Amino acid sequence: MARTSIPALYEKYENGDPLTMLTAYDAPIARLVDRGGVDMVLVGDSAGDNHLGYDDTLPVTLDEALSNTAAVDRAVEEAMVVADMPFLSYGASLETSVENAGRFLKEAGADAVKLETAPRGETTIDIVSRLTELGVPVVGHIGLTPQRMRQLGGGYVQGRGDGSSATVEALVDTATRLADAGAFAIVLEAVTEATGKEVTEAVDVPTIGIGAGRYVDGQVLVVTDLLGLSEESYGFSKAYADLGSAVEEAVAAYVDDVSNGSFPASEHVFDPVDGVE
Template sequence: MSIHKSSDLKRVTTHQLQELKNRGEKISMLTAYDFSMAGIIDAAGVDIILVGDSASNVMAGHETTLPITLDQMIYHASSVVRAVNRALVVVDIPFGSYQGNSSEALRSAIRIMKESGAHAVKVEGGAEIKESVLRILSAGVPVMGHLGLTPQSIYKFGTYTVRAKEDAEAEKLIEDAILLESCGCFAIVLEKIPAKLAKKVAETVNIPVIGIGAGQDVDGQVLVMHDMLGITHEFKPRFLRQYADLRTTILDAVGRYVHDVKAKDFPNSKESY
């Protein structure tokens, strides 16, 4: 199987992502949370690795992304950065570390950049977090926006259903995308919104738009690594394409290991000193 890389870039930068959009080449993005998996994903040619606050779900078993802390995000991000040679590493600033207080937002972003070595941060929201976005950008930290379904606001929405189906919410989403671009964000993630609206946003703003459950007419796609590799098995939304069934593979391998240990077949003489 051949590995498709956007180009022979030695290191993906925000500037090069903009060039990909300008020439119509799609951007690939996946999450990672640890050294081993990040190294594999990077070697496969992914353009952006997101150290997502989805670590709260897939790594720690929480129901939402809300419980994960800034210290925990820095730990995951540091592990990922040490493995990556090519991809741009973006880190979610976790819930409660940037909303409503631009000074705290700046402190959080600086801690992530200094302590993990990441290349950019991501925040959820539009006009309501404008001051935080501007404050972070004023320090020279690249910011990726996130609109549509914003998991940190799940208790406000009360559901993980598709967002911005109504005209008023769709209009606000477009306005927020324009605002984030005007503030200086280098890209925007659109999560779980109608494909037609996502297309309109991608055509309205000049910066790259990355979709998850937002159709094909955006500038790139992102999925949670555990979902697309089939490690998680209960979460199967329409937008997810599962590229492997690692849960079954791992279950089989561990089952055979347990059997061999119980049967006194492992280790054998060749596997002993």
């Protein structure tokens, strides 16, 4: 079966059907996420602190992101695979940005790439325009952009217009320009609900919210948050399972079985020796 296409997404969007996106970073989880029926799988640079053991997203390398995307690509059959371009894999020059984006499609099997954009970020908007001209589908990303966390000084909600929070006007303008440059969807992260609503009303492309409220066209969550595998919880997220506890209990049971000799039993060995259980 063919993967979800941009026209298929737009058919849902135009019908008013909410779009769904989840992150995945490896084949086993990606396979399950895909079977669950999401429209899009995001191979996020959130792999940094949710998969690779880094403190945040900044250390994620281009090679790591490509490897994660290729693993997801091999497992996903129906959802659109969107790859995050990691910190400084784009922006240094237009030529390098285009070449790196192309690698996600040509080498890793992604269907689209996602780029974070600072408020009125001219450089990224120009890159989006060139990529879409060349046939590389692009998802924009505004609001709280984790790759700029050092500059912002923390995870400040955007759209409040005070201190490290951009104004609603700046975010609406950025979203409009990204859509005009060719972005086929825009992720809104950690913005006020009013900001999510205004941006959604201002653009003619789907908006996908993560902590962006109820007036957007779709939602995205980090899969480890959804599954209850994260070390910390976020107010805008929701855990739909507690797999962290389940995994700990399973490992503890395994350790007990090995320690007391009940594993492996005869059914777990090849050609068991007579008289040995």
